[in-house]
Amino acid sequence: MTYIAKPKLHHPSLPKNKLGFTRRDYEGAVSTLCAGCGHDAISAAIIQACFNANIEPHRVAKLSGIGCSSKAPTYFLGGSHGFNTVHGRMPSVLTGANLANRDLIYLGVSGDGDSASIGIGQFVHSIRRGVNMTYLVMNNGVYGLTKGQFSATADRGSASKRGVVNSDAPVDLITMALQLGATFVARSFSGDKEQLVPIIEAALQHPGAAFIDVVSPCVAFNNHSGSTKSYDYAREHNEAVNRIDIIPAAEAEEVRYEAGAVQDVTQSDGTLLRLRKVHLDYDVHDRIGAMNYLHKHQARGELVTGLLYVSENPEDLHSHIGTCKRPLAQLQDADLCPGGETLAKINAGLR
Ligand SMILES: Cc1ncc(C[n+]2csc(CCOP(=O)(O)OP(=O)(O)O)c2C)c(N)n1
Ligand code: SF4
Numbered sequence: 070m071t072y073i074a075k076p077k078l079h080h081p082s083l084p085k086n087k088l089g090f091t092r093r094d095y096e097g098a099v100s101t102l103c104a105g106c107g108h109d110a111i112s113a114a115i116i117q118a119c120f121n122a123n124i125e126p127h128r129v130a131k132l133s134g135i136g137c138s139s140k141a142p143t144y145f146l147g148g149s150h151g152f153n154t155v156h157g158r159m160p161s162v163l164t165g166a167n168l169a170n171r172d173l174i175y176l177g178v179s180g181d182g183d184s185a186s187i188g189i190g191q192f193v194h195s196i197r198r199g200v201n202m203t204y205l206v207m208n209n210g211v212y213g214l215t216k217g218q219f220s221a222t223a224d225r226g227s228a229s230k231r232g233v234v235n236s237d238a239p240v241d242l243i244t245m246a247l248q249l250g251a252t253f254v255a256r257s258f259s260g261d262k263e264q265l266v267p268i269i270e271a272a273l274q275h276p277g278a279a280f281i282d283v284v285s286p287c288v289a290f291n292n293h294s295g296s297t298k299s300y301d302y303a304r305e306h307n308e309a310v311n312r313i314d315i316i317p318a319a320e321a322e323e324v325r326y327e328a329g330a331v332q333d334v335t336q337s338d339g340t341l342l343r344l345r346k347v348h349l350d351y352d353v354h355d356r357i358g359a360m361n362y363l364h365k366h367q368a369r370g371e372l373v374t375g376l377l378y379v380s381e382n383p384e385d386l387h388s389h390i391g392t393c394k395r396p397l398a399q400l401q402d403a404d405l406c407p408g409g410e411t412l413a414k415i416n417a418g419l420r
């Protein structure tokens with residue numbers, strides 16, 4: 070229960086990261102989600118990724134909308150900044166916060182209902198603007214919080230718990246993110262921590278719009294046969310294009326190159342993404358190729374997972390509009406006022 074605080078005492082033998090934090094320092098309140106909900110496994114992956122990446126919790130701003138998925142940030146990073154917005158409005162609030170303070174690490178958490186229905190316009194514009202963030206959708210194909218109605222990501226032909234078949238075409242957020250210019254695009258499955266943790270770690274360090282779609286079964290309303298977002302379906306149809314390891318900049322020189330199915334991708338902050346390729350023909354820098362690959366495998370009923378696209382030269386909204394390096398929120402009157410004389414000239418030029 071959220072009102073039951075977790076004990077603050079840590080066992081002295083718990084492993085610590087480079088900052089001296091234990092995994093417990095990245096946890097939040099006790100989850101109130103259903104036992105077995107995929108969203109809890111994703112929260113655990115976020116905790117592990119932040120621990121591994123040596124992120125200071127107070128440097129993270131976690132924002133969400135409304136839904137079981139959007140409640141999840143309460144259950145991780147208790148020491149971070151948090152904002153639970155109105156349904157579907159996470160992206161615009163995150164964009165504003167990011168513009169005001171570019172020094173924080175932005176993590177937007179949303180659901181398929183939150184992002185693919187009421188918030189679809191918000192999703193679209195935050196991605197096309199290239200906001201520096203990790204935008205993670207916990208995708209279960211239903212509105213879990215309001216008792217299991219089909220969401221816009223439910224596949225045509227998939228069945229609800231009550232046996233109703235969905236006749237609408239699905240919204241594919243991954244294809245949209247690719248088309249809209251996201252510079253890091255990945256898909257994973259809540260039940261595949263080995264794949265998901267490094268993807269989140271890499272996305273948090275990516276200097277641009279990073280989008281992650283995570284299939285996250287709703288055990289209460291979408292985990293039956295006939296559903297294409299159930300644990301069994303995701304396991305049976307998972308087609309992983311690659312596995313990634315992430316190597317911090319400081320350790321990059323120790324990297325040993327393995328022959329064959331390995332590709333290294335250096336991010337602009339110096340961190341190295343090491344792709345252990347399952348499919349040798351898959352190129353993570355080919356945006357159009359990724360779309361074609363996804364469509365081809367989707368037609369075969371396969372769910373492609375892994376790092377699907379990463380730009381070699383990512384840019385973000387701040388670089389597009391030329392803001393100063395210092396966060397706008399820290400600027401004082403004196404920094405903003407050009408001086409009386411210059412101001413008089415500007416005013417005269419506008420008369
Ligand atoms: C403006 C508004 N409209 C509708 C709702 C009702 N509502 C709450 S959560 C939700 C859908 C949540 O679905 P999703 O984002 O997929 O999250 P999940 O619970 O499946 O994780 C809806 C329609 C609301 N809270 N606010
Ligand atoms: S209703 Fe579904 S999405 Fe919500 S907590 Fe339960 S299992 Fe998770």
Ligand SMILES: [Mg+2]
Pocket residue numbers: 136138180181182207208209210211212213220
């Ligand atoms: Mg949902």
